[in-house]
Amino acid sequence: MDEKTYTKLSAEEERVIVHKGTEAPFSGKYNDFFEKGSYHCKRCNARLYSSGDKFASSCGWPSFDDEIKGAIRRQKDVDGRRTEILCANCGAHLGHVFEGEELTEKNIRYCTNSISLIFVPNRKEPHIAKAYFAGGCFWGVEHLFEHKDGVISAISGYMGGSVGNPSYQDVSYGNTGHLEVVEVAYDVGKVSYENLVKFFFEIHDPTQADGQGPDIGEHYLSAIFFNNEDEKMTAHKLIDILKNKAYKVVTRVLPASTFWKAEEYHQNYYDNNKKKPYCHVYEKKF
Structure with a gap:
């Protein structure tokens, strides 16, 4: 990004954003601030x-347990211990990220200086909802959903088991009860939940009972995790339509539980490795 297009910073903003300073705790305008909207980089x-x-962490700085996908860049801090977070677009210093504190279910805290942010009220932000699908290896499901119109992000993870914050190794051993699940964040104004469920059925084989393609195992089974009764009814309605078309659907419809994000090397796997899905392909069924 051309530096001439950056917002002009005050001396204090430059101290934090450019020279990696820190504002005093409990002094920032967004520390105790919970209006609906989105937070943008002050510089770009x-x-x-x-x-x-955003959540109340009582640490003295605005805290978030997730980011807009791809918006934050991490690097080792000069102190050699902490992990610094920066705007991925312009490199502005934001603060630090901490994991393992168990302050929220996502178990992560992006500790950010208020002075590095600018708040945009909700009226300028799309209505975002989340849906959860399991259809074999999450690499392929994530990849295809990420390229669907109306989808904001698709994240690989785990759901449905009895172990908190499982690792890939835990899940692949098949003794946690988790399935490989993709969390799909979507703009309700651009795509409906029903359309997403149809797409899910059309990018995997909902009739395979032991996994998906060559991937065999309990964590590869087909399932839809619903957030409410409307989603549950939509899933069953579309399954009935497929059964009337002679598809022997084995997809389970289950209540959503805690979604545990998978390790970073699983995210955007096909795009990062310049490969194509090996057992997921679009086939029109509706």
């Missing part, structure tokens, strides 16, 4: 966080 206006991911 790139969208960084959604208000739905």
Whole structure:
């Protein structure tokens, strides 16, 4: 980004954003601030966080337990211990990220200086909802959903088991009860939940009972995790339509539980490795 297009910073803003300073705790305007909207980079206006991911951590700085996908860059801090977070678009210093504190279910805290942010009220932010699908290896499901119109992000993870914050190794051993699940964040104004469920059925084989393609195992089974009764009814309605078309659907419809994000090397796997899905392909069924 051309530096001439950056927002002009005050001396204090430059101290924090450019020279990696820190504002005093409990002094920032967004520390105790919970209006609905989104938080953008003060220097380049790139969208960084959604208000739905902000939480009260009592640490003295605005805290978030998630980011807009791809908005934050991490690097080792000069102190050699902490992990610094920066705007991925312009490199502005934001603060630090901490994991393992168990302050929220996502178990992560993006500790950000208020002075590095600018808040945009909700009226300028799309209505975002989340849906959860399991259809074999999450690499392929994530990849295809990420390229669907109306989808904001797709994240690989785990759901449905009895172990908190499982690792890939835990899940692949098949003794946790988790399935490989993709969390799909979507703009309700651009795509409906029903359309997403149809797409899910059309990018995997909902009739395979032991996994998906060559991937065999309990964590590869087909399932839809619903957030409410409307989603549950929509899933069953579409399954009935497929059964009337002679598809022997084995997809389970289950209540959503805690979604545990998978390790970073699983995210955007096909795009990062310049590969194509090996057992997921679109086939029109509706």
